[in-house]
Amino acid sequence: MTPSRETLPALLELQGVDSQLLTTLARAKELQSSERVAALMTRRTRAIAAARELDAGQRAAQDAVARAEAKVSEIQTRIDRDTERLNTGGTSKDLMGIQHQIDTLLAQRGRAEEEQLSAMDHAEEVAADRERKQPLLRAADAEARAAVAERDAELTRLREEHARLGAERSRLAAGIADAPLLERYDRLRTARGGGRxxxxxxxxxxxxxxxxxxxxxxxxxxxxxxxxxxxxxxxxxxxxxx
Known part of the structure; x- marks a missing residue:
């Protein structure tokens, strides 16, 4: 047997390690371009945007209720003031004028109270809609986070495995004395794009x-x-x- 033929079993062992290295690299590339993770992250981004819209909608509805309540309170304050003026007495003309102003304010208060009720109903609808949708949005966020964590954990494992295999390959290659045959092996292995x-x-x-x-x-x-x-x-x- 020539030295070259005797080296083939060692090259066969080296080939096994090189094949495992390629497998780890291919799997890492597959994970890094995972369509599932990308889809879940896109869904999470949309969920976050939707949650922000729901929060903004709730704040806007609550602000509308506060404005409506303030308007009713303001009108009521004017009614109370004019009623006090009316009760203090005055000329017939003055009293008629004050009463007219009170009647006008009462009509305004009625409309303002209707607006207040409408704002409160809208705020309740917005809050209920937010309450219904939030669990789904949180689930989308949690699923995406879990998928990313799982991917990153596997990538870490693959990096560790690749480092271990790289060290093993160096050890095996260093033990092959037939340098020309090792070069021939590497040429064949990396020909036509590699992976052979x-x-x-x-x-x-x-x-x-x-x-x-x-x-x-x-x-x-x-x-x-x-x-x-x-x-x-x-x-x-x-x-x-x-």
Whole structure:
């Protein structure tokens, strides 16, 4: 056996680690671009905006009630003042004028009280609508937060796993003395965009890298590869451990 052929099992172990590294990177990329998380965050943003609108609507309704109450109170104060003037007496003309003013204020108070009742009814409707919708909005916020926390926790785990695998790869690569074969392995692995299987087992006439089952003639030729050469799959060029 040549040193190159003896190195293939070590390369096979290195290939296993490299495949795991690719898997962790692919999963991390998938998590970072998760459509589910993006959709939940969009829903959360809309929920927050809706909650703010509900809060603003409630404040506006409460302000309207306060203004209506203040208006009724102001008119009542004027009525009380004019009633006191009326009770103190005066000329017939003055008293008629005061009474007319009181009658006018009473009519104004009636309209103001109607506006007050309308504002109070509206405020109650707004509060009830807010009360109905808030649980749904809080649920949207909570679901999005949970999804982000879950994603971030898995990303942390993947980063730790990637660091562990990176250290393992360095250890395995440092233990391979056949530098030319290691370079050949890396070229095959990173060719055509990367992610290829550069070394695999040859079992039952099938390439462990691409899954191709060779014809009896091709299989025989492969198995007859001289010890001075490294067996390669004729379909995917992966180095094979016979």
């Amino acid at each position: 299987i550069a070394v695999a087992r040859w079992e039952n006439g099938t390439c462990g890298a691409c899954g191709t089952r060779l014809s009896p003639a091709d299989a025989a030729a492969l198995e007859a590869t001289p010890d001075s050469a490294v067996p390669q799959c004729p379909e995917c060029s992966a180095m094979l451990v016979l």
